[in-house]
Amino acid sequence: MRTRSVNKGIDWIVVLLYIALVAIGWSTIYSTTMVSESASIFDINQNYGRQLLFIALCFPLVFFMLLLDAKIFERLSFVFYAIGILLLLGLFVFGHTVKGQTNWYNFGGFSFQPSEFVKTVTALLLAKYLSFSQVDLKNTKQQLIAFAIIGLPVFLILLQPDMGSAMIFFSLIFVLNREGLPSWYIISAFVAVGIFILALIINPIYIVIGFALIAFLHFINNRKISRNPFLYIGLVLIISIFSYSINYIYNNVLEAHQKDRIDVLLGKNVNLKKEGYNLHQSMIAIGSGGLTGKGYLEGTQTKGGFVPEQHTDYIFTTIGEEWGFLGSVTVIVLFTLLFLRILYLAEHQKTDFSRIYGYCVATYLFTHFAVNIAMLIKLFPTIGVPLPFFSYGGSSLWAFTIMLFIFVKLDANKINEW
Structure with a gap:
């Protein structure tokens, strides 16, 4: 009866996809770390052997998860x-x-x-x-x-x-x-990342001018929300401060390895x-x-x-x-x-x-x-x-x-x- 309760209602599509990914993952680890084709796949001195042990321990772990009261x-x-x-x-x-x-x-x-x-x-x-x-x-x-x-x-x-x-x-x-x-949180995050990358490529003054132009066009065409000019000025001011702070953050806050990874991404001095x-x-x-x-x-x-x-x-x-x-x-x-x-x-x-x-x-x-x-x-x-x-x-x-x-x-x- 306990086994039936564990199996009841399980979505086997998810389970089969999980098994397929784990199996392909292990075979890839084996290919990557194999030292000799004659070596045992159960050799826990090798990464593929240890990973096989980790996978084997997943079975009691999964059984325990399914056994618990949801x-x-x-x-x-x-x-x-x-x-x-x-x-x-x-x-x-x-x-x-x-x-x-x-x-x-x-x-x-x-x-x-x-x-x-x-x-x-x-x-x-x-x-x-x-x-x-x-x-x-x-x-x-x-x-x-x-x-x-x-x-x-x-x-x-x-x-x-x-x-x-x-x-x-x-x-x-x-x-x-x-x-x-509200979606503006996500939009703001993407804009901040975009500004960060742009500020490392071009002069921040161009970023400020670009956003100021966008803000001005939005202000004169805005009909849905309050046309408060101070809101637009404040937004452009925040973007300006952030844009001009990027180089300081990059040079004085980030660790050397973090700067290296960004340089690699941007193709700078690699x-x-x-x-x-x-x-x-x-x-x-x-x-x-x-x-x-x-x-x-x-x-x-x-x-x-x-x-x-x-x-x-x-x-x-x-x-x-x-x-x-x-x-x-x-x-x-x-x-x-x-x-x-x-x-x-x-x-x-x-x-x-x-x-x-x-x-x-x-x-x-x-x-x-x-x-x-x-x-x-x-x-x-x-x-x-x-x-x-x-x-x-x-x-x-x-x-x-x-x-x-x-x-x-x-x-x-x-x-x-x-």
Whole structure:
């Protein structure tokens, strides 16, 4: 009877897509890190052996997720969130520093990155808060509470410092927008990013003149809202100050490696043997695959070890080299089907909590996927964001698995939510 209750109502499309992505991910890690074809795939001294162990441990983890009462995730969301915050705080005392970032626990050879799991607990608490009937995200106070739920872990993660993990949390603004947050927040964010990039390419005076002209044209043609000239003047003034502050931020606030990544993205003063090496080699690997690829285990860039960190952040380059354009498109289609399926299921939930959590899961996974791929083709700075279910590592695999199967459990329980 217990087994039937665990299996009842599960969306097998999501499960099968998950299995397919994990399987392809492991085979790619094997290809990337294999040292000898005669070596055992179960050799835990090798990355592919350890990843296989991590995958095997996902089965009891998934079973446990499905065994729990679905209502626990909503009722204890604040408790889970508090535990997550405590784990982040504990890093400043017990954390292990790797490459200047104190974002890992390391006990007896076992490494654990809490920020990966905090994404899930943040989504749970945010879904719990937004599901209250009286919450209106057009209300400033309630906006601040939602921002605080997201902002607290972001602040602690930035102190580690881990910009890549922190940035993923910002994607939850799209969930807030779906739940009623005014769109001008998102528009303002994109404008700020655009100004930041432009200010590093052209003289800020041209940015100010451009926005001043746009503001003037909007003012004289505006018929829908109050034509308060001070509002337009204030907006242009803010943009002017921000535009002229970019160079100071770039030169005096950003770390050297952060500036290098931006330079690589913009093609400014890039040394292909130093800061531009990783991206240059990844683009060579992807481009060399052509239409159908060189064949599994036949990637010359992969076998030659030319692409650093290829089993983690740059793992998609192996797909591009060995399976070519068609293989890359196949993987992208599988991810897209998973995103669309989660969104479809979210829209058909019976409770606001399950629906909003589903949006969070889809947003997290899509952001990881989009940023990781964009990094490899020079559309986004390299910030160390893993590809879900593909990149090597137990923390990311288990965290994504828990995140996904909590939603699978919530969806399976919807027949009991009337």
